[in-house]
Amino acid sequence: xxxxMNAQDLQAFMREVFQQMADDFAVDHVxxxxxxxxxxTAERHLRPGGTVSGPAMFGLADVTAYLVTLxxxxxxxLAVTTNCxxxxxxxxxxxxxxxxxxxxxxxxKQLSVSDVLIYSEGSDKVVARASLTYAIPPSGV
Amino acid sequence: xxxxMNAQDLQAFMREVFQQMADDFAVDHVxxxxxxxxxxTAERHLRPGGTVSGPAMFGLADVTAYLVTLxxxxxxxLAVTTNCxxxxxxxxxxxxxxxxxxxxxxxxKQLSVSDVLIYSEGSDKVVARASLTYAIPPSGV
Amino acid sequence: xxxxMNAQDLQAFMREVFQQMADDFAVDHVxxxxxxxxxxTAERHLRPGGTVSGPAMFGLADVTAYLVTLxxxxxxxLAVTTNCxxxxxxxxxxxxxxxxxxxxxxxxKQLSVSDVLIYSEGSDKVVARASLTYAIPPSGV
Amino acid sequence: xxxxMNAQDLQAFMREVFQQMADDFAVDHVxxxxxxxxxxTAERHLRPGGTVSGPAMFGLADVTAYLVTLxxxxxxxLAVTTNCxxxxxxxxxxxxxxxxxxxxxxxxKQLSVSDVLIYSEGSDKVVARASLTYAIPPSGV
Numbered sequence: 001x002x003x004x005m006n007a008q009d010l011q012a013f014m015r016e017v018f019q020q021m022a023d024d025f026a027v028d029h030v031x032x033x034x035x036x037x038x039x040x041t042a043e044r045h046l047r048p049g050g051t052v053s054g055p056a057m058f059g060l061a062d063v064t065a066y067l068v069t070l071x072x073x074x075x076x077x078l079a080v081t082t083n084c085x086x087x088x089x090x091x092x093x094x095x096x097x098x099x100x101x102x103x104x105x106x107x108x109k110q111l112s113v114s115d116v117l118i119y120s121e122g123s124d125k126v127v128a129r130a131s132l133t134y135a136i137p138p139s140g141v
Numbered sequence: 142x143x144x145x146m147n148a149q150d151l152q153a154f155m156r157e158v159f160q161q162m163a164d165d166f167a168v169d170h171v172x173x174x175x176x177x178x179x180x181x182t183a184e185r186h187l188r189p190g191g192t193v194s195g196p197a198m199f200g201l202a203d204v205t206a207y208l209v210t211l212x213x214x215x216x217x218x219l220a221v222t223t224n225c226x227x228x229x230x231x232x233x234x235x236x237x238x239x240x241x242x243x244x245x246x247x248x249x250k251q252l253s254v255s256d257v258l259i260y261s262e263g264s265d266k267v268v269a270r271a272s273l274t275y276a277i278p279p280s281g282v
Numbered sequence: 283x284x285x286x287m288n289a290q291d292l293q294a295f296m297r298e299v300f301q302q303m304a305d306d307f308a309v310d311h312v313x314x315x316x317x318x319x320x321x322x323t324a325e326r327h328l329r330p331g332g333t334v335s336g337p338a339m340f341g342l343a344d345v346t347a348y349l350v351t352l353x354x355x356x357x358x359x360l361a362v363t364t365n366c367x368x369x370x371x372x373x374x375x376x377x378x379x380x381x382x383x384x385x386x387x388x389x390x391k392q393l394s395v396s397d398v399l400i401y402s403e404g405s406d407k408v409v410a411r412a413s414l415t416y417a418i419p420p421s422g423v
Numbered sequence: 424x425x426x427x428m429n430a431q432d433l434q435a436f437m438r439e440v441f442q443q444m445a446d447d448f449a450v451d452h453v454x455x456x457x458x459x460x461x462x463x464t465a466e467r468h469l470r471p472g473g474t475v476s477g478p479a480m481f482g483l484a485d486v487t488a489y490l491v492t493l494x495x496x497x498x499x500x501l502a503v504t505t506n507c508x509x510x511x512x513x514x515x516x517x518x519x520x521x522x523x524x525x526x527x528x529x530x531x532k533q534l535s536v537s538d539v540l541i542y543s544e545g546s547d548k549v550v551a552r553a554s555l556t557y558a559i560p561p562s563g564v
Binding site: 017018020044047048054055056058059062077080081082083084085086087088089 | 158159161185188189195196197199200203218221222223224225226227228229230
C-alpha cells in the first residue's frame, strides 16, 4: 500500500491534534512495511520497580496502530479503536525506551486491522504483542 | 469464593504499593459477585472532545481485574497481566466518572481470568468490555 | 432490545440455511437477556480423553453470538464474524452437552458485539468465555 | 530457539496421538522461524458458498500454534490452549487449501505465546490472524 503520510507528517499531525500524545510518543520511521514508534519513557509511564506499566504499553500499541492506518489513508482525527487484544510477555528492560513496530494487515473502507510488536530498545525479544481494529470514519469527516 | 480483602483493604493496598494508581482509581464496592471500581476522571484521562481515552479505559479494566483477583487471594504486589482483550463499544459520556464492574471467572494456582464491563456513571449502556488474565506469583512471594 | 426471532425461528433458519450447523447445535431458549444454545456433543467434537475440543467450543461460541444477533435483527445469512477472543478455563465434563449463554452488548448499524459463557450441562463453573464481533451486511442484502 | 521436532516428527506425532487432526492438517515446513501448516480442505470445512468456515480456520490456527510449540519442546500431548484472539479479515479463496504460518513469540516454563497468519494458497493477502497462548504441562507429564 502506498504511504501517503511520512514520519514528519505523522509527527506534525500528532502535535496539532493530540498534543498530549506528542509528548509521549515519537515516530521513528515509516515505510511500505509499516510504522516504527517510540515511547519517550518518563516517570509517569513507570510501575514501582521502574519498568513501563501495562497501560503505557497499551497506549504505545494503540498509537502505533492508529498511525500506521493514517500513513495509508491520510489524516483522520476521528478514527477510533474498536478492539484490542494484547499479550504482555516479558518485563521491559528498565531505563530504555520502548520501540513498537506496527504493520497493517487489512485496510477496508470501514475497518483497519494492524498488529504491533513492542521491544525494549536494543533487544530483539518481544515485550508485548497486540492486534488492533480501527473504525474508519466515512469520507468527508 | 470468599472475599479476603474488602473495599477499604484494597484501597489501602493501592495507596501503599501503587500511589499513582490510588490517585486515578477508587474502590466503590466489593462482594461475592466481584469488585466495582471508579475512574476519578481528570484532564489527563481525556482525549480532545472531552471523552475518556482508550488507554485510560484500559487502565481502569486492568486495575479492576487486578483487584478482583486480590480480593480473593490477598495482597500480592507481583501479580502481572499476561493478556487483555478489550472492545470499545460506545463513546463515554463527557463530564462523568467511569464505573467498572469486574468478576472473577476462574481462579487457578497460576492464573486468574476476569471480565470487566465499563459504564458511564448513571447509564446502563456498556462503554467497553474487557477480559484479562493475571499470572499469580507462587506463594511466599 | 426487542426479540424478533424466537427459538423456533432461529432453529428453522439454521436448518434451512446452514444444515450442517443444525446437526451440531440446538437453540434452547431466547429472551430479552439473550440466547441459550446447546452443542449436541458427538464423537466428532471430542479430543482423545473424551472431552470437547477447542474448535468445537469455538464453533459453539460463534453460532451463539451469531444467533443472538439475528434474534434482534432478523434473518441475515451474510453476517460474518470479524473478531473473536476466547479463554478456555476448565476442562469440560465428559459425557454431557455443553450449554452456551450469549448476550448482545452492542448492536450498531455495521457491527454487533456479544459475549458468551460456556458451561458443562448441570455445572455452574464456566468452561470457556468468548467475545465476538459480527459485521452486519447493509439492509437489503 | 532450537528445533527439536521436524516436519516428519510432528506429522508422525499427530497421526499417533490425534488421528482426527492428522486427517485435516499437514505439516508443510519447520525451521528456526516457525512452522507452516496446511488445512486439507474438504467438504466438512466449508460454509454455504464454498469458503472455509470460521471454526475450521480456528482449528488451523490452533494446531499451528500447538505444533510450533512442540517443535521447540518435544512431544507433549497434554499442552492445552488457554486463550486465542482471532481476526477474520478476508473471505478465503474457494477451491484452494489454506496455509498457516506460525511463529513462537515466547516460550516460558508454563506458557507459550504464538502468532499465526493464514493465507489462501497462492495469495499473499492475509485471510485471518490469530494469537494463542498454550499452557505447558510440568516436565515428566
